[in-house]
Amino acid sequence: MKTLNNIPKVLKFTRNLVLTLIFSSLLFGCGSDAGNENASTESGTTEQTQENMEALTEDLTDPMNNKGVGPVDHVDLGPIDEAMVAEGKAIFEENCTACHKIEERYIGPALKELTVRRSPEWIMNMIMNPNEMVQQDPVAKALLAEYLSPMANQNISREDTRKILEYFRSVDEVK
């Protein structure tokens, strides 16, 4: 729960919304609920399994632990690199602004505070691999169900995607 400490109140609502959406599309046999720590499976599992299950549930339901589906499995974040931010902003404006605005919902979601809602890997995978993401990743699936217009694959390179991420980080830091 440590990630939540950094999130402003307004975002808790967003997070809960996301959790709800995820659960509408997840098919877990355990029937556990994110809010119910004591839920147990019907078949009466061992404590060990119970713990694993809780860890797994926690892992998947906290979007900050979800790296998504795609080529990016690890991103090293350092201090914000202003040169990358500038390039990332330009790439974002050319390829993404027809559908995304920072402050408001447009064709797709508003991107303010994105970097505290989603893991850096998830963000990069969503940019680079949207088609597979909306088929396989529970959060992306939920987003498609909400927005209906599919995220366009703009064939952005990994390098350029990383720069866009840097731009998103800079936006969130200012706030």
Add this chain to the structure above:
Amino acid sequence: MISFIKKCATTALSAAFIFACTPQGPNNDSGGVMSVTNAASKVYVAPGNHDEFYAFMSGGFSGQISVYGLPSGRLFRVIPVFSQDPEKGYGYNEETKPMLQTSYGFVPWDDAHHPELSQTDGVPDGRWIFINGNNTPRIARVDLSTFETAEIIEIPNSGGNHSSPFITANSEYVVAGTRFSVPIPNEDIALDQYKEKYKGSLSFISVDQESGDMDVAFQVLVPGYDYDLAHAGKGQSHGWVFFTTYNTEQSNTLKEIGASQNDKDFIAAVNWKKAEEYLAQGKAKEMPASYYNNEYSDETHSATATQKKSVKVLIPEECPGLVYFLPTPKSPHGVDVDPTGEYIVGNGKLSADMSVHSFSKMVQAIENKDFETTIDGIPVLKYESVLDGIVKQAGLGPLHTEFDGKGNAYTSFFISSEVVKWKVDSKEVVDRVPTYYSIGHLMIPGGDSQKPFGKYLVALNKITKDRYLPTGPELAHSAQLYDISGDKMELLLDFPTIGEPHYAQAIPAELITPRSVKTFKLSENQHPYAAKKESEARVERDGNEVHVYMTSIRSHFAPDNIEGLEVGDKVYFHLTNLEQDWDVPHGLSVMGANNAELLVMPGQTETLLWEPQKPGVYPFYCTDFCSALHQEMQGYARVSPQGSTVALDWKTGNRK
């Protein structure tokens, strides 16, 4: 057998023939459908799998190329070349209109006959395909990385570009021989002076190996006959191109009688390496001419039409060794060179025999000056001196021959409706199959190259009576696929085609697929009216011209509300598709627009010119189903009376 064929031929198009020659069942051994399930399994391409070959068929009078998969016979692309195409906006949008510019003005149609794949070392290489416009003499080059027409060049001093655009072994040249002889330069000359004043021309169009850029390198002025088809030499005969002629009688009326008098016409052998020497020596005459060279750029997504004013001409009389005539019976149609380059097959369409000339004998005869006579400075070689042998009485109406690379030739017989397989060295007939009906060209993948890919043969038929579900007086033309991998040809499939498919070429898919362009990079879009991001979308007025810089992405246009247009305006919608994903074009159509829609590829810009005629509100929308919200991809253009005070304004979404 021969009498059977003759009997068939005399009633060629009658029901009697059709029934007599229609295979009755799987056990028919005259080349009909073998085992039905066996044939079906040989053409079955499972869902999700690709065909082994791409076949490019000329659309004939449709002016286009259609692309089919082999062996499935599935149509998966029509490439607009010489005709406007509302499906893609080709020839209607402002960017491609210059492609159809000619010295006769805008010509939005042609009669496309012979697709010809580019070659390297005598083998198709998958870079480009060329095709001739027969009617208004032109040659087009299609880029096979985009399946779009990249260039069209008009051929000056030509009347009907039929023997075209056959290619040399390294795509040095494509050729363009005139079907109709005309006054050169064309002028007002009495028709009864045909014999004295009319000339033929054989044009050599150079191809830049990097860009594909075409240029009329030179023309050879030849006697006023009809030049019908051509093929370039290969291997030992590389450096030569062979053209068939008919009408050596130089008749200009009732040609079906007048042009069938002489026992033999000619194959014109042109030594283009020699021509290059003469050009280098400055032997060519610069002749005034007027013709267009139109090129499409994938950077500006636009075509430019450039007028050219002169052409280099070589006169055989002044250039010894440039052209020789090989006598060939009788009104030869196709001229086909076997994969070794040694045998030159003249398909005398009015002769029962086919003459096979030998290139090495031809060289010998030239050395020995074994000439019958000389016409306009062109030596006529002695028939017996160049002839290698005759395929005797193989059928009626031989038209075209292709090769399997295993020493076999396959000739189409139009009148007797069949394909005859024969051995190139012994001239012995080894197999025959009927076609349904009246075959023109036939095609083996790579079958006119040095290394045919073999395996299949496609018959391109003119008549399909009783073969398909009737569609009124006009029926589809047909292609028939035969398996030629065994000793016996086996009919696998027939499928309908577009227009009148004259010729076709095919190439393994693996030579094209890896080069396929998937999107155009937005960052490389140099269209002068591109809006490369939504924030650049805007509307500008310049007098009565209004330029709408519009963008599209799933699922909206920007702007999607436009006001302040007036009756009398020329409204240019410049639509840039911001998508960078494969297979996500967007369309744009405006209610009442007098041309067509746009179909804009990812990263591309196209322009629709709209001239609203009366005040009102005009919806526009995307024509290409693009996403779940495709129906919502729409907008409004408001048109006010001329001189109205409504301010020019536009928006996407409500302003805050």
